[in-house]
Every structure is written in structure tokens, then in C-alpha cells.
Amino acid sequence: MSSTPPASELRPRLPTPLQTVTDPRFEARGLRLLLKRDDRIHPDLPGNKYRKLVLNLERARAEGHxxxxxxxxxxxxxxxxxxxxxxxxxxxxxxxxxxxxxxxxxxxxxxxxxxxxxxxxxxxxxxxxxxxxxxxxxxxxxxxxxxxxAYVIPEGGSNSLAVQGCTALGAELRGHTDVAAVACGTGGTLAGLAAGLGPGQRALGVPVLKGGFLGSETAALQRAAFGAPGTNWTLDDRFHCGGYARATTELTAFADDFEDRHGLPVERIYVAKLLYALTALSEEGAFAPGTRITAVVTGTPPAA
Structure with a gap:
């Protein structure tokens, strides 16, 4: 549709900032925690939502929808x-x-x-x-x-175009991290993130829904986007806290404490569970000393 500006006119901030967080819970184990501030990519389309939508929007425009x-x-x-x-x-x-x-x-x-x-x-x-x-x-x-x-975009925006759009997220982290972690709803961001990473890097997905189905979904998305699933990603299903948009008192207390420690508003549906999982995993000894762990901040709390 000629009257519609291209999706590139959304003017994202790329690459998004990488912020080091000084947190004794990680430092005590020789770990470095970084935040990939994808929440700053665009004021109206934060984080993975911009990356997953941009190629779909271009396709919709090209097809005249x-x-x-x-x-x-x-x-x-x-x-x-x-x-x-x-x-x-x-x-x-x-x-x-x-x-x-x-x-x-x-x-x-x-x-x-x-x-x-x-x-x-x-x-x-x-x-x-x-x-x-x-x-x-x-x-x-x-x-x-x-x-x-209408042009149909699936739940969560996750299709092969979305996965391809998220490869840029992994590419921006090449040389900067060892483990790139992201909260997962549909698996699309994890699928693209993992595909964009370089040799020796791996991706970790933290599902925010219960059910244990995202492994097959993520593999299917990579197969659709690239022809075959990759081997450099894993999921940890233990931190959904009861399911989508559900929270435990421990999660709420953790998110409040993280905000107080670091002055960072924590989005509660996705980002809180991701940071909670990484803190718990570090305390379990899941990461070797010296590991650089990057948490992808995919969004901010909605404005009142």
C-alpha cells in the first residue's frame, strides 16, 4: 500500500545497549551479569516485539494489506x-x-x-x-x-519471518557474552537469538508458561526459518511460577528487590522470571566461573 510508510520508518535504536550489572549474587561465583536493553529499541515496540514484527510488517505492506x-x-x-x-x-x-x-x-x-x-x-x-x-x-x-x-500474524508474532528478524539480536551479542538468556512465551525470540549467536555461545530460554511444550515449538520454528533446528540452545521450565501472568510471593519479592538494588523497572510477566531464573541458576552452580551471562530485557512495565 503506497500510502503506508515502510516498517524501517519505525526508526529503532540499534544496536541496543549492553549494560553491566554489579550484583554480589553473581560476583560471588565469578560470574558477570549483563542486560541487553532491548526495551530501549523503540518507545512503542519494545524489545523482541519490534524484532519479531518488522519483517512481517514489511511483508504485509508488500502484499498490499x-x-x-x-x-x-x-x-x-x-x-x-x-x-x-x-x-x-x-x-x-x-x-x-x-x-x-x-x-x-x-x-x-x-x-x-x-x-x-x-x-x-x-x-x-x-x-x-x-x-x-x-x-x-x-x-x-x-x-x-x-x-x-487481513495479514495474519500468529500469537506472540512467532513465525519464520519473526525468527529471522530475531537473528539480529544474537548477532549483536557476538563477542560480548557466553550465555544469552531470554524469557519465552512462544519460542520465536529464542529460535532467532540462538541462530544469530557465534561459535562457543549458547542461548538459554526461560518459559513463562507451564506445560513443557516449547522445546518442540522452538525446534519447529527454527526448522521453518532455517531448514533445521540448531543445537546451541536449551530451556529450563522450572521458573514459570504457576503459568502465564502468574506470580509467587518469592517472585514478587525478588522483582521488588532487584528494582531497589539496580534502579531498573522490572516487567513482571517475562523479565522478572528471567532474572529470577538466572539468579537461582547461578546459586545452583549452573554456570562456570568466568561466564558472561546476558539477560535480554524484552520489555518494560506498561504505563498506567
Whole structure:
């Protein structure tokens, strides 16, 4: 669509900063903790959301689409980023939200931001949401939302284009880290991050959902993007704290303490669980002395 500026006009800050954190829990074990401040990549599309969307937005524009159709939960950072991208680039946006019981409730901060950016929200039941990738279910959703001609972006933005977009994240960390760690919802960022790293580096994914399914999902995404899965990444499923957007008292206390120690606002759905996991793993002796560990900060808490 000629009237829509290209996704490159989103003007990201690249490469994003790499910040050293002085934390005695890591230093006592001879470890160095760094933060890859991908939350600073763009004011409206923080972190992995920009990287996962940029090639999809270019494809949507090239194919002449005027509307983006995508999916997410009530606290989805992906929905927020897609809505912002639509506002900035002139796309209409429709978000299919998990949980029809939410339709008549007051909007939380994330969904309110989506609507403020022009996204039309469509709420469906959780059982129907689980079947959203079925061609017949998707076709019905398109009819219900009048998005038959929309460009479809999957939940979390994770597809082969998203994975390819995230390889730049790994490339920016070449020579700067030994372990690059990221919180995972759908596995797309981990798949691209790992593929972009150099020899001797490895990626660690910390799922924020329970279920233990992300290993096969991440491998499938790498296969779709590159032809075969890589071998330089692993997952640790122990730190989901009960599931997506769930928290324990220990996690909340940890995040509050990390903010107080380092003056860094900690996003609670993804980043808090990542930092909590890395601290616990370091205390378990999971990393050899001298290891440089980089936590990818994928987002910031939503503004009130």
C-alpha cells in the first residue's frame, strides 16, 4: 500500500545497549551479569516485539494489506506492539483476545492501550482460542471480524519471518557474552537469538508458561526459518511460577528487590522470571566461573 510508510520508518535504536550489572549474587561465583536493553529499541515496540514484527510488517505492506489480524491474552505485549505498529504505519489492527468473559469487564492497562492505539478487540472463549490455528476456525474468525483480506500474524508474532528478524539480536551479542538468556512465551525470540549467536555461545530460554511444550515449538520454528533446528540452545521450565501472568510471593519479592538494588523497572510477566531464573541458576552452580551471562530485557512495565 503506497500510502503506508515502510516498517524501517519505525526508526529503532540499534544496536541496543549492553549494560553491566554489579550484583554480589553473581560476583560471588565469578560470574558477570549483563542486560541487553532491548526495551530501549523503540518507545512503542519494545524489545523482541519490534524484532519479531518488522519483517512481517514489511511483508504485509508488500502484499498490499491494509489490516493486521493477530492474537493474544489479556496482558499480551504482542497485542500492544501490533496496535502501536498499526497506528504508526497506517494499518488497521484487530486483536483476537483469549477469554470471552473479559468482553464486558473494564479494560486492563494493556488492552486499554491497544484500544487507544486503534486496535479493535474481539474476545473469544478459551476452548475456541486453542483451536485458532485450525483453518476452519481461522476462516470463521475472519468472517466474524471482517478481516478476510487481513495479514495474519500468529500469537506472540512467532513465525519464520519473526525468527529471522530475531537473528539480529544474537548477532549483536557476538563477542560480548557466553550465555544469552531470554524469557519465552512462544519460542520465536529464542529460535532467532540462538541462530544469530557465534561459535562457543549458547542461548538459554526461560518459559513463562507451564506445560513443557516449547522445546518442540522452538525446534519447529527454527526448522521453518532455517531448514533445521540448531543445537546451541536449551530451556529450563522450572521458573514459570504457576503459568502465564502468574506470580509467587518469592517472585514478587525478588522483582521488588532487584528494582531497589539496580534502579531498573522490572516487567513482571517475562523479565522478572528471567532474572529470577538466572539468579537461582547461578546459586545452583549452573554456570562456570568466568561466564558472561546476558539477560535480554524484552520489555518494560506498561504505563498506567
Amino acid at each position: 491494509h489490516t493486521l489480524l493477530t492474537f493474544g491474552g489479556a496482558y499480551s505485549n504482542h497485542l500492544r506492539a501490533t496496535a502501536a505498529a498499526g497506528r504508526l504505519l497506517g494499518f488497521g489492527t484487530v486483536g483476537v483476545v483469549r477469554g470471552d468473559e473479559l468482553a464486558d469487564r473494564p479494560r486492563n492497562t494493556s488492552l486499554a492501550r491497544c484500544e487507544a492505539d486503534g486496535m479493535r478487540l474481539h474476545f473469544i472463549g478459551r476452548s475456541a482460542y486453542r483451536q485458532k490455528d485450525d483453518p476452519e476456525v481461522l476462516a470463521a474468525l475472519r468472517r466474524q471480524t471482517a478481516t478476510e483480506d
